[in-house]
Amino acid sequence: MLKTVIVGASGYTGAELTKMVHLHPELELSGLYVSENSADALTPISDLHGTLKGLVDLPLQPLKDVAAVAKGADIVLLATAHEVSHNIAPTFLAEGCKVFDLSGAFRVQSDSFYTHYYGFAHQYGEWLEKAVYGLAEWNDAAIAQADLVAVPGCYPTASQLALKPLVDAGLLDLNQWPVINAVSGVSGAGRKASMINSFCEVSLHAYGVFTHRHQPEIAAHLGCDVIFTPHLGNFKRGILATITAKLADGVSVEQITEALTTAYADKPFVRPLGAGQSAKLQSVQNTGFCDIGWAVKGQHIILTSAIDNLLKGAASQAMQCVNIRFGFPVLTAIV
Amino acid sequence: MLKTVIVGASGYTGAELTKMVHLHPELELSGLYVSENSADALTPISDLHGTLKGLVDLPLQPLKDVAAVAKGADIVLLATAHEVSHNIAPTFLAEGCKVFDLSGAFRVQSDSFYTHYYGFAHQYGEWLEKAVYGLAEWNDAAIAQADLVAVPGCYPTASQLALKPLVDAGLLDLNQWPVINAVSGVSGAGRKASMINSFCEVSLHAYGVFTHRHQPEIAAHLGCDVIFTPHLGNFKRGILATITAKLADGVSVEQITEALTTAYADKPFVRPLGAGQSAKLQSVQNTGFCDIGWAVKGQHIILTSAIDNLLKGAASQAMQCVNIRFGFPVLTAIV
Amino acid sequence: MLKTVIVGASGYTGAELTKMVHLHPELELSGLYVSENSADALTPISDLHGTLKGLVDLPLQPLKDVAAVAKGADIVLLATAHEVSHNIAPTFLAEGCKVFDLSGAFRVQSDSFYTHYYGFAHQYGEWLEKAVYGLAEWNDAAIAQADLVAVPGCYPTASQLALKPLVDAGLLDLNQWPVINAVSGVSGAGRKASMINSFCEVSLHAYGVFTHRHQPEIAAHLGCDVIFTPHLGNFKRGILATITAKLADGVSVEQITEALTTAYADKPFVRPLGAGQSAKLQSVQNTGFCDIGWAVKGQHIILTSAIDNLLKGAASQAMQCVNIRFGFPVLTAIV
Amino acid sequence: MLKTVIVGASGYTGAELTKMVHLHPELELSGLYVSENSADALTPISDLHGTLKGLVDLPLQPLKDVAAVAKGADIVLLATAHEVSHNIAPTFLAEGCKVFDLSGAFRVQSDSFYTHYYGFAHQYGEWLEKAVYGLAEWNDAAIAQADLVAVPGCYPTASQLALKPLVDAGLLDLNQWPVINAVSGVSGAGRKASMINSFCEVSLHAYGVFTHRHQPEIAAHLGCDVIFTPHLGNFKRGILATITAKLADGVSVEQITEALTTAYADKPFVRPLGAGQSAKLQSVQNTGFCDIGWAVKGQHIILTSAIDNLLKGAASQAMQCVNIRFGFPVLTAIV
Known part of the structure; x- marks a missing residue:
């Protein structure tokens, strides 16, 4: 022991x-x-x-x-x-x-x-x-x-688990910075009394726009620039990150799917949901899982990544x- | 002006x-x-x-x-x-x-x-x-x-508007104290930072059991003893009071209905919903109304009374x- | 296996x-x-x-x-x-x-x-x-x-775990029927599409007043009459029951505490919280526990009992x- | 009349x-x-x-x-x-x-x-x-x-009120499509029974990724392509849109502020909050207002726009x- x-x-x-x-x-x-x-x-x-x-x-x-x-x-x-x-x-x-x-x-x-x-x-x-x-x-x-x-931080975990297989495989056109919008449950702010976390004051809003410390953490470990906008959501736990990026020329949805499923083939805590699927907060709350969904249209990809901020995060x-x-x-x- | x-x-x-x-x-x-x-x-x-x-x-x-x-x-x-x-x-x-x-x-x-x-x-x-x-x-x-x-206080308003027509008309057996269970939105605790009101700490629970200052306020103005148990609910605004009382001998549901509808016949902010109806928080949130429902079985009556704690309360x-x-x-x- | x-x-x-x-x-x-x-x-x-x-x-x-x-x-x-x-x-x-x-x-x-x-x-x-x-x-x-x-049903579980030690020990005056007010999460209504469970329609309200099938289940197994009023709350899971009863002559809070702690001394899933404590929904959500709190004043007792309706319920x-x-x-x- | x-x-x-x-x-x-x-x-x-x-x-x-x-x-x-x-x-x-x-x-x-x-x-x-x-x-x-x-539709209202002053003034580099992430309250799906709107099933998730009919509505009236990702949020009413765009060369935050405040100078229902401010859902729920906040860093701008989907939307x-x-x-x- x-x-x-x-x-x-x-x-x-x-x-x-x-x-x-x-x-x-x-x-x-x-x-x-x-x-x-x-x-x-x-x-x-x-x-x-x-x-x-x-x-x-x-x-x-x-x-x-x-x-x-x-x-x-x-x-x-x-x-x-x-x-x-x-x-x-x-x-x-x-x-x-x-x-x-x-x-x-x-x-x-x-x-x-x-x-x-x-x-x-x-x-x-x-x-x-x-x-x-x-x-x-x-x-x-x-x-x-x-x-x-x-x-890692909670936002960086949700963001990197979705982006890393694609960045590492060169599937994204990183001249256009990936846009990460993420919403966190209030527990992410810690256990303390504050007006911001006060029950009656909580409603969905962005914070730390262009200034949050998780942006450089993501960029450093992913090896590319990103735009990251965190939001406070009206729920206790969980993070949903929605990521919009430009694909490298000629990249297909099949390549994306291949990259994500291969990366996590023997990693039980990351669940690639498949193309056309969307990660849902509820499926990961109170669990150690990260769910990832994605869709492709033309030269763009939208990924969704969900974790429990207190657990996988x-x-x-x-x-x-x-x-x-x-x-x-x-x-x-x-x- | x-x-x-x-x-x-x-x-x-x-x-x-x-x-x-x-x-x-x-x-x-x-x-x-x-x-x-x-x-x-x-x-x-x-x-x-x-x-x-x-x-x-x-x-x-x-x-x-x-x-x-x-x-x-x-x-x-x-x-x-x-x-x-x-x-x-x-x-x-x-x-x-x-x-x-x-x-x-x-x-x-x-x-x-x-x-x-x-x-x-x-x-x-x-x-x-x-x-x-x-x-x-x-x-x-x-x-x-x-x-x-x-x-008046918020709980006393919800409680008295339901009980007063019945108490005044002698329709209740007050030897058995009416039991008032009420749930309030968090805004009832005021605008301030505290652990109790912290978003992640709020979930339904009773507080001030047998000791809340609204009990004597209700009793004083109603002219009878009551048992009052306040609860904190996981919503921002509104109060729902559920009141259980014993009827005086031989009192019928029709007498109850008559007392409530007569009392508020020309009072637009109190809406007696009728026998068999139940007051619903959502119908009064963000309004100045008080909704009252009631049901009778044998010698007992259950009333429900809903208000917006910040408005009618x-x-x-x-x-x-x-x-x-x-x-x-x-x-x-x-x- | x-x-x-x-x-x-x-x-x-x-x-x-x-x-x-x-x-x-x-x-x-x-x-x-x-x-x-x-x-x-x-x-x-x-x-x-x-x-x-x-x-x-x-x-x-x-x-x-x-x-x-x-x-x-x-x-x-x-x-x-x-x-x-x-x-x-x-x-x-x-x-x-x-x-x-x-x-x-x-x-x-x-x-x-x-x-x-x-x-x-x-x-x-x-x-x-x-x-x-x-x-x-x-x-x-x-x-x-x-x-x-x-x-057992969810409401009967929460209700009986609090009341049974007291009823069995003869600590209550049952001529006055115990009043059970309980609030359940929406999952208690099952997984199905209905207007009542529709997100925008859910807000705290009583239902099944004097007619719910869990009243006779509680009465049958407890061996006494009770008044039971269920409510739908605006949360997914959990039940909080608040129970008001009259004590038998001369019963002290110490006797109540003794009855509850003895009954569950070697029962890990029931947690008597102590006199003056109040059960909180959040402490039992997603767990198999039942928390019980109580307070006594004069001839009355108020008990609170919380469970997860899908688990312990x-x-x-x-x-x-x-x-x-x-x-x-x-x-x-x-x- | x-x-x-x-x-x-x-x-x-x-x-x-x-x-x-x-x-x-x-x-x-x-x-x-x-x-x-x-x-x-x-x-x-x-x-x-x-x-x-x-x-x-x-x-x-x-x-x-x-x-x-x-x-x-x-x-x-x-x-x-x-x-x-x-x-x-x-x-x-x-x-x-x-x-x-x-x-x-x-x-x-x-x-x-x-x-x-x-x-x-x-x-x-x-x-x-x-x-x-x-x-x-x-x-x-x-x-x-x-x-x-x-x-107009609810999402297009929130999106266009933020973007239109900037697009019309030529302040954005539209070669890079603006990315609109928006979260709507459940009432946006209408009053009906469905599993998707069922209380226990609602949690934050994206839907209609790349396929929602409000994308072409926005694009048609704004006169430029956009990437639009709607989300269902766990609240009854309101929309928050977070918009990330690239600025045209040399555009300053002062020009952005000027464009937004001038556009709505005599329009009481749109409230430009100022640079560095972030729109908050709660400030517009149950009102006819649209709040807009914005921040600029380098060549990028992030705007937030909040409305009540049932009212201004x-x-x-x-x-x-x-x-x-x-x-x-x-x-x-x-x-």
């Missing part, structure tokens, strides 16, 4: 991680942590997330001595704020823990990215370089060897990475 | 009042106020409530000198916190304004009620005594003469009181 | 059963059936329920020769219409299958109940007598021996009964 | 029209009609749309003798199916009625459009030519003279056209 610690366990992603670690036959949930000054410290996690009651009633511990916690852990799951992950991951790594970071702190190998989009200067260039981007279906060989896995993708890293069957604790 | 001031205009009820005053042909919207230290001060109201853009773009003024504001006003609508209403209403009244208070500050003529349920000691017993309870369909004669109208009922007070047609600015 | 057949697999409960049987290590999903003339016949179940794609893609078979299907099955789960269950269960039983019926066809041992509430005359009095009511936490000894388990309770019947660990395939 | 008849009054748009005609001081509601064989015939409209109870309780009449109805009417509002509008509009016109058709039957001057997208051959080329496209802010001069107004735009046609103040019966 691998001793597993979750830091930032009080949030929605933390709760999902907690449940999966609890159910995982090879992992032992050895500690749930929150920041030292959190109002949730010492509260049983099931008081915050009633769904866990009777399953996991452990109290949330204030994280004081990182090194001491690290010494007792084999696996660390960081569901922490970006800068917190940045600050504490090296300590866990120094003690030999395998670290799976769900924040943005180690996703893009560029210093200016962090100052511009995250508001802090990155201090750990070495770890940034060693970090493996945890897009599980694409980087499994590297993940299997990694000490530090940077689990965060917690279950982290668990996929854990399973890959340690050689456990890929569905373990997820399906 | 009567000069009309709204205090507490930043909230959901304030926005509804603002729109109605704007549309009212006999009223002039002469000022929108928020508390002196409000973060919303000097912001145009339409920046907070986008639906008002182009209709009313006045800035929210910090309320500093109450007496000065009072001197320029004929009508004052208080959509303020209970204790704030309590503190400022007398100043407006002293200057001769007619005051319509949507808070609980003048609803129940009992000192202990305020210390127990509202957490402050009432200082204005004289005004408490003079205040007229603004249940518009029942107190219109008194409202027409009032200087201070205490507009607050703003439109206040406007009904204004219309009654000044002799304007009852539908003005509401339908 | 026990060969397991699901009849009525196209509906929401059928889909939940399908997933659980698929995940159950001791069961083999040997057939999914729909009625002979169903438009869904021959369609893969995952085309109707996208969430199952890649997990279970079996086609729905038209059920023609019941006896032939029965010969190949050890366990039969009936998620069929009431009269269909009534008609086909005896054939499965005659072939030695263990039958778990999720319809109302074998729940109440009274002939007039079926003619009055279900519109058909019951033809199988012997099986009606042998059927065990599958309220899993209360009838496990009988379930362990049963050939035919009548899985149907599919997972059926699976609990399967686990009990065959001696599998109680959490298997549910948590 | 102009005698006004509504055909197709049973639907959601019909109900909105009914309310507006009822409130309009210059119009007299002289008849509500449904198709001859409608199950709703002879039912009071307020039984279908509870919100109208007490306001308009007229029964829905089966439309048998179109010419006879036409003789008694000054204004006819057609909220009918496309082919029905096509069939009956000429009879009303022949009797001298002014006809406002909310269907697609007279929107695009192309025969093949009707056979391809609507499935019928257009028989009234003369009327198709005379029909004025009722995009109220843009065609008011022609509307003021029209006998037949073809009120249908009924209130029709009423705007009535007001324009007869010289009534533009806000009449809408605000």
Whole structure:
């Protein structure tokens, strides 16, 4: 049994991680942590997330001595704020823990990215370089060897899983930037009180237009420019990305279908639905799946990609990475 | 044109009042106020409530000198916190304004009620005594003469409109306390950031069980004990109250129907739907109506009563009181 | 591996059963059936329920020769219409299958109940007598021996789990009938096109007032009269029941707490939350749990009870009964 | 008072029209009609749309003798199916009625459009030519003279109001087709029972990808190609369109802002929100407004446009056209 610690366990992603670690036959949930000054410290996690009651009633511990916690852990799951992950991951790594970071702190190998989009200067260039981007279906060989896995953002996961097979195969005319419109459930904003997330204020709208930090993350890992517009939707969980792109000359729908089905032939968590099909949020909510649909007309393609933002967009993708890293069957604790 | 001031205009009820005053042909919207230290001060109201853009773009003024504001006003609508209403209403009244208070500050003529349920000691017993309870369909004669109208709470409005005709006619066996179960939209909790109102945390649940301040308000004005259980529902606006009571010996459904239809025969905002009918939230949302349905079996009756909590449960009922007070047609600015 | 057949697999409960049987290590999903003339016949179940794609893609078979299907099955789960269950269960039983019926066809041992509430005359009095009511936490000894388990209705499950410990212990004054107000998600009405379930028509309202068939089911198994008012809520799944009752003379909140916690001490799927707590829909949605809260004031008690209508109110309770019947660990395939 | 008849009054748009005609001081509601064989015939409209109870309780009449109805009417509002509008509009016109058709039957001057997208051959080329496209802010001069107004579709209204000022001013590089992603509330699909609109089946998804009939409507009236992807959202009413386009060389955000604010300077129902602002569904739901936001980066622009699909996307735009046609103040019966 691998001793597993979750830091930032009080949030929605933390709760999902907690449940999966609890159910995982090879992992032992050895500690749930929150920041030292959190109002949730010492509260049983099931008081915050009633769904866990009777399953996991452990109290949330204030994280004081990182090194001491690290010494007792084999696996660390960081569901922490970006800068917190940045600050504490090296300590866990120094003690030999395998670290799976769900924040943005180690996703893009560029210093200016962090100052511009995250508001802090990155201090750990070495770890940034060693970090493996945890897009599980694409980087499994590297993940299997990694000490530090940077689990992708929710929007980048939905976007890349649809686009990557086409970009890699040269099927798109990238002179015209792909347009990614995506709608996220409110849980994507985290578990906190704010006017923006207030029930009566939520209705569909775009935000972060031209400025969202997931645009450079997508572009960096896809290797091409994209236009990305996130939206807040009036639902709790899930992301639907609708992607419009121009095809390279002479590309047929059959080539598209071939590229997508081949890419995911042995990847159970990505379900290519077929040409003429459209991904539906409901089919993936509360699951670790990504559904992808597509249609072609003339020189254009429209793809739809749906995931659960808290699972395939965060917690279950982290668990996929854990399973890959340690050689456990890929569905373990997820399906 | 009567000069009309709204205090507490930043909230959901304030926005509804603002729109109605704007549309009212006999009223002039002469000022929108928020508390002196409000973060919303000097912001145009339409920046907070986008639906008002182009209709009313006045800035929210910090309320500093109450007496000065009072001197320029004929009508004052208080959509303020209970204790704030309590503190400022007398100043407006002293200057001769007619005051319509949507808070609980003048609803129940009992000192202990305020210390127990509202957490402050009432200082204005004289005004408490003079205040007229603004249940518009029942107190219109008194409202027409009032200087201070205490507009009822949302739950009490839905509950009393259904029960009052039956209680007054002696059709119920009150030894068995009527059971009122009511579900409110989240807007009932006001416009503010809180975990309870956070989009991802909202799902149907009871709250304030046996302790909600609307129970004594209902009991006081109905003249009988009731058991009242409020619930938070996963919708923005509206209240549905389901009321179970025991009939007095020998009472028939025809007597019930007669009592309800007679009571509201010339009251356009209350719509008795008939025996065997059930009030539906959607029919009253965004309207000033109250729908009432009922069914009888053996010695029991079940009533359903639906209103929009922000309108008939607050703003439109206040406007009904204004219309009654000044002799304007009852539908003005509401339908 | 026990060969397991699901009849009525196209509906929401059928889909939940399908997933659980698929995940159950001791069961083999040997057939999914729909009625002979169903438009869904021959369609893969995952085309109707996208969430199952890649997990279970079996086609729905038209059920023609019941006896032939029965010969190949050890366990039969009936998620069929009431009269269909009534008609086909005896054939499965005659072939030695263990039958778990999720319809109302074998729940109440009274002939007039079926003619009055279900519109058909019951033809199988012997099986009606042998059927065990599958309220899993209360009838496990009988379930362990049963050939035919009548899985309770969704509202009766939520209602009885809260009331039964108190009624059995004599803690309530039943001269005053307990008042059960319950709100169900729309999935309770089944998977079908209708105006009532149409997205734009759904808003909170009571239905079946004094006439719903779950009232006599509750009364029969609880052994006392109750007033039961169901409501349709604007959410997909879940039931919240709010129950108001009169206490027997001198009963204290401590006695209530003792009765509820003792009753469910070793029953992991029922979670007594404690006095002063209130059950919340979100904590049980997509789970097999029932949460129960309660509060006492003077001679009255208010209980709240929450379940997922498709799981603890149907599919997972059926699976609990399967686990009990065959001696599998109680959490298997549910948590 | 102009005698006004509504055909197709049973639907959601019909109900909105009914309310507006009822409130309009210059119009007299002289008849509500449904198709001859409608199950709703002879039912009071307020039984279908509870919100109208007490306001308009007229029964829905089966439309048998179109010419006879036409003789008694000054204004006819057609909220009918496309082919029905096509069939009956000429009879009303022949009797001298002014006809406002909310269907697609007279929107695009192309025969093949009707056979391809609507499935019928257009028989009234003369009327198709005379029909004025009722995009109220843009065609008011022609509307003021029209006998037949073809009120635009909901998606085309939201899309064109944002794009038209920019296209007309030559600010876009149209070699790259503008990408319009739009999400509509479920009411856009009409008032009917269907699996697609069933409450439990609704979740965000794209539909009609590359095939929706509103794409050619937009392209025809805008005069340029566009890529249009409609989505069904999990809300009752409203449309949000997010539009991504390439700017012509050297175009600045100031030019965009200038074009949009100038275009709508004296058009109260379109509210340009300013650069950097984003349209929000909630601000326009239940109103006749269209909100438009925009942002520019490099050579790209993203616009967001929000309307209420039943109002600015249908009924209130029709009423705007009535007001324009007869010289009534533009806000009449809408605000």
